[in-house]
Amino acid sequence: MRYAAMLGIALLGLGACARKDESASKAEGTMASSAATPPEVHFTAKDFSFEGPATISSGWTTIVLHNDGPTLHHLMLLRLTDGKTVGDLEAAAAAMKPGEMMPPTWAVPAGGVNPPDPGADTRATLDIQPGDYAVVCVVDIPDHVPHMMKGMISALTVRSASGPAAPEPTADVTINQVDFAFAPSAPLTAGHHVIKVVNLGTQPHELEVIKLAEGKTMDDLAQWGQTFQGPLPGSSLGGAAPMAPGQVEYFPLDLTPGNYAILCFVPDPTKNNMPHLAEGMVLPFTIS
Numbered sequence: 330m331r332y333a334a335m336l337g338i339a340l341l342g343l344g345a346c347a348r349k350d351e352s353a354s355k356a357e358g359t360m361a362s363s364a365a366t367p368p369e370v371h372f373t374a375k376d377f378s379f380e381g382p383a384t385i386s387s388g389w390t391t392i393v394l395h396n397d398g399p400t401l402h403h404l405m406l407l408r409l410t411d412g413k414t415v416g417d418l419e420a421a422a423a424a425m426k427p428g429e430m431m432p433p434t435w436a437v438p439a440g441g442v443n444p445p446d447p448g449a450d451t452r453a454t455l456d457i458q459p460g461d462y463a464v465v466c467v468v469d470i471p472d473h474v475p476h477m478m479k480g481m482i483s484a485l486t487v488r489s490a491s492g493p494a495a496p497e498p499t500a501d502v503t504i505n506q507v508d509f510a511f512a513p514s515a516p517l518t519a520g521h522h523v524i525k526v527v528n529l530g531t532q533p534h535e536l537e538v539i540k541l542a543e544g545k546t547m548d549d550l551a552q553w554g555q556t557f558q559g560p561l562p563g564s565s566l567g568g569a570a571p572m573a574p575g576q577v578e579y580f581p582l583d584l585t586p587g588n589y590a591i592l593c594f595v596p597d598p599t600k601n602n603m604p605h606l607a608e609g610m611v612l613p614f615t616i617s
């Protein structure tokens with residue numbers, strides 16, 4: 330399966346609000362939470378595998394993704410329905426032909442964390458429902474083969490949480506995703522933000538933030554996305570991995586002066602898998 334792949338750049342990442350180190354019970358992979366903060370679960374992405382918990386609790390949860398590199402990776406949750414397993418997903422992916430980029434309908438995009446730069450962390454907070462999931466990376470740098478075909482697929486069981494539920498985060502800016510545009514509630518400004526992402530569309534959408542390197546342009550980014558030659562002409566600051574219609578996620582974003590772009594690479598199956606960014610889901614902005 331190639332889902333957002335192909336163009337796949339992977340984008341962003343930063344995130345990371347500083348947080349105190351909590352000594353937490355990792356028995357279930359979920360750190361102990363205070364009433365005020367969703368628990369954190371930590372995953373590491375490397376070429377080409379995930380390390381992280383196999384079981385977590387349901388509810389509002391912050392997924393922290395560390396990129397061991399050297400290339401870009403994200404963490405996307407696919408909720409497995411119809412009793413399907415990760416093995417079924419691997420088999421389905423192996424049977425897909427070039428151009429078939431959408432996962433089977435029984436593997437439902439359920440959000441996640443978009444890429445940090447190599448060596449960095451990104452995070453996103455989402456309300457994870459109980460069930461069986463696959464954790465996958467469909468970034469396809471450098472050879473246009475989604476990383477899940479190279480081993481970046483693992484099983485995640487989400488159990489019904491017991492105990493008090495963590496609260497939904499609060500945000501200072503909301504970015505709605507529609508078919509096919511990003512609609513921010515306010516202009517983005519320098520400083521620290523918590524962004525709420527809401528998929529108001531009828532297709533899955535993601536949100537990826539890239540900060541262009543000094544002197545680089547959107548054309549440079551587009552050209553890189555065609556060939557993956559050389560390094561990303563910028564920094565990948567994370568965001569929300571593909572979410573189902575109706576889904577909500579939160580992520581931290583620290584903005585310093587420079588040129589940025591917010592992008593969605595999800596393919597549109599009704600348009601021959603044209604990436605959403607080619608249909609309008611690209612939002613360049615400048616922080617001065």
Ligand SMILES: [Cu+2]
Nearest residue numbers: 534593595605
């Ligand atoms: Cu989209």
